[in-house]
Amino acid sequence: MKVIFNIRRFDGEKDYWQSFAVPVFRGMTLLEGLFYIKENLDGSLAFRASCRMGVCGSCAVKVNGKPVLACETQISSVNSSKLDIEPIDNFRVIKDLVTDFEGFFRKHEAVKPYLIRNDDNYENPVELIQTPKQMKSYYTFSLCIKCGACYSVCPAAATRSDYLGPAAITAAWRFIADSRDEGKEERYEAVCGDNGVWRCHFAAECSEVCPKKVEPAKAVQKMRIRTALHAIKKVIL
Amino acid sequence: MDELEGMHTRRVLEPAAWILQMVSGLLLAALIAIHLYVTHFSTHDALAYENVVERFRDAGFKAIYTLLLLAVTFHAFNGVRAIVLDTDFGAKNRRAVNWLLMLLFVAAFAYGILLMSSV
Amino acid sequence: MRVHHDIVIVGGGLAGLRAAIAAAEKSKKLSIALISKTYPIRCHSVCAEGGTAAVLREGDSFDLHAWDTVKGADFLADQDAVEFFVRESPKEILRLDNWGCPWSRTEDGRIAQRAFGGQSFNRTVFAADRTGFHEVHTLYERTLMYPNIVRYDEYFMTNLVIEDGAARGIIAIELKSGDLVLFEAKAVILATGGAGRLFGFTTYSHQVTGDGMAIAYRCRVPLKDMEFFQFHPTGLVPSGILMTEACRGEGGYLRNKDGERFMERYAPERMELAPRDVVARSMWREIIEGRGIESEYGPYIALDLTHLGEEKIEERLPLIREAAKKFAGIDPVEEPIPVRPVAHYTMGGVHTNMWCETPVKGLYATGEVACISIHGANRLGSNSTAECLVFGRVAGEKAAEYALSTELRHVDDDIYREEEKRIFDEFLGRSGDESPYQIKKELNEVMDSSFWIFRDGNGMKEGFKKILELKERYRNVEIADNTRKFNTDMIYAFEVGFMLDLAEAVAAGAIARTESRGAHYRLDYPERDDENWLKHTLAYYTPDGPKLEYIPVTITKWQPVERKY
């Protein structure tokens, strides 16, 4: 059986669609299809991929309008004999399916996504106690692979390029909710700007498309309430 | 990336505006229901000039209308402010947008009060 | 373009990230460049599933961990390095804990440990079955705290600069723009990972193509023990995705087509939890002798978790369940998983001593790219992430000390111009009649047949010939894409070139070693031969192929004995 891969390409200057016929075997993934094209039909096709097991976050592309991880999407599951494959939205396209993630990672950095503790203990670290229950309160949010799928569908990110976006805010919340963390205030400050949590209007599409079921929409809402209370408390006190 | 600069704001405008947007939304749900009921669904001549003027002079109605006016003008102009701030244009002109829409909100509210009290 | 830093670290995996932190901790004044061809969190280390070994609790001891490691290594490990390694590993676990790693916990909130192959104590610390993922993210996030770590994401190293016997920097292509950048530095740390994509059926990420090894090798830095390649028992059929050893650690069984737990016959004591080489060989034997289960993708062995129950699988092996469902359409709660031994770890690598120093001054190697060697002829599961942490730190500290005591020497412009010419004038967009993809495919086929789990002299010699033929054909390779920006076609061609050189080194070492030890198993020499072969292989690059030399193994406490499980 052959499936048509209709790919939106970009060579740095012009933007065009190109179709490839890919022979498909049972269980073949979209990424295997892209590799088939690269290896046999057109070596110049550019896309990112590494782990091919859905954990490195390299390979998000848009298929028939929806962002997915190419490596863990079975071609047969898309249920169509013609696939429109495009780079994900809200990112600048560098080449073909490769988009520029620099800004995305800068936003992630901006929310201080690391455990902040008063005593650093670099030389003599100690075992911190955290019960499985405490861990559960943030664990799903730590599963984000930074694939950018959520950011690509967020309507707020579409029109405001400096919006921190669901993934970065989720990263901030992941640490706020961690019982070992002692840096909450700094992180509230980091997401409190008008490019922060306030830009979210609960479109919640981020949670719909997240391939790792991280529920970024949930994290953003939680983050916003806490941030609001924090900001208001600071003014009153 | 300079886009991210100035994000460590300490201003309370955004969080307060967000909470008020939510609260005014809830209030509006109740007040608009009352408003619609009174003007369209209760009696057939609710919109007659005399009835309208009479309601504007009634203290209870006056209170409700003032609240409705406050809520709706804030909610509407703050809503538009949010929409404009959702764009790069809004981000660049953040101060102007905030001032302008707050001003319009106050103006609209004042106008409504004026109207009510002058009839 | 030209930039300079005190230390340049190539590779943003576990080892590279840890090295960056260690160097930054050493001195705030050092400026550290972290270069990687993928974003750091997209490195191969995120695939590590099972865990990281460390002695944490009563009942375990450093000696016990060291002994397990040495015995697992079939006595080819350097024991001074192993003793150092086991002592440092626990601290790394705790550091990661202090930096936010969500280690799986016991009910009372302490770090939990699980059983792993070849370990005689339950000493594998884990974060569900996403250990590598959480470790990498934790380290990456931690690097964000240090202003003196400057990241260069998506820069592809093409060459090392070595002058007067000392490292002076590296040259890399910025993928986004296609520009060539010369990084000048006092010290260079290679942390570019293994060479697993030499094989076709492999657990490795696409990006693991041995670049660092090959570049160092071409610069005349010797490679050590390249003939030792680990085969993991359980790769998912057909994709090769890893079904972690933790599946067996948590109590999973291996069964042949008769439903028999055949490990009874090969390792009656440890059963499924014998070291990887032993289990992989047993499985392969079952398959060769016709007791594999037939399928459209060839024979396989059943990895049976069904008796563990849904609750335990969900709690301890969620990723495995998800992967089995997504990539093989099988729910391990209900059905056994089809698996087959799979290429998994490069024991060999750039020759270093236990301080990660290569023979070249100022050049360090750490992580999978290096061969220190603590894994000898066979690595124990969960020792390699631990190695990356411990020796990542060592490399970072050593490089920092070195950088603090030396002056930066500028690199001659000619070197940059030559590299630019080599890449953009001679390589980019060249025409020819060989496809790099075809060459890579054929290379994988040779490696999968001639240098697989069971090797023999004749087969390997055939394979070696084929590799040379492929190298010859590679000279005529065509690169279809002639643009500069994000040219993945050219990068791929580079990687294939690297792998061809490495394949040659693997083959030469394997053919020369006329014994069976650890992962290197020869049907024509099935016994271990300590008399002649208790030594490390060093392969030196020469234009006419690898030149082999040998150096002794360091033995401190443990004399070789027969390995039984």
Place this chain on the structure above:
Amino acid sequence: MSVADWFRVRGRSLQSISFSLHRLTGLVLFIYLLMHLSYLTSLKLGKEVYESLIATTVSPAFLPFDILLLLATIFHGVNGIRVVLNEFGIGYEARKAMLYAAYLITAILWIIASVAMYNFVVGVR
């Protein structure tokens, strides 16, 4: 990237389509509010002006607009309550159910209100 993205439908789920509709109806209501306020100015201009305005606007010809406006108001209101709850962190897990419920409630309220409006407009004259 453009404002059109707020209203994009292809490949989107009901979640973000609801966001689009909320924004759209919000803007419609905003414009209506401006109209509403300016037309109440007629109250100051005296009974005649006011009543002639009412006579034209509250008429069967305008009924379809009234009914559409009701739909916009009711949708924005009901969906708004859902959004408030979710944004305050209430019922996140049930967000799908709440979404469907919002549409159901909107439909019911709209029918009731439309009937009342019909009676009001047609019944007056």
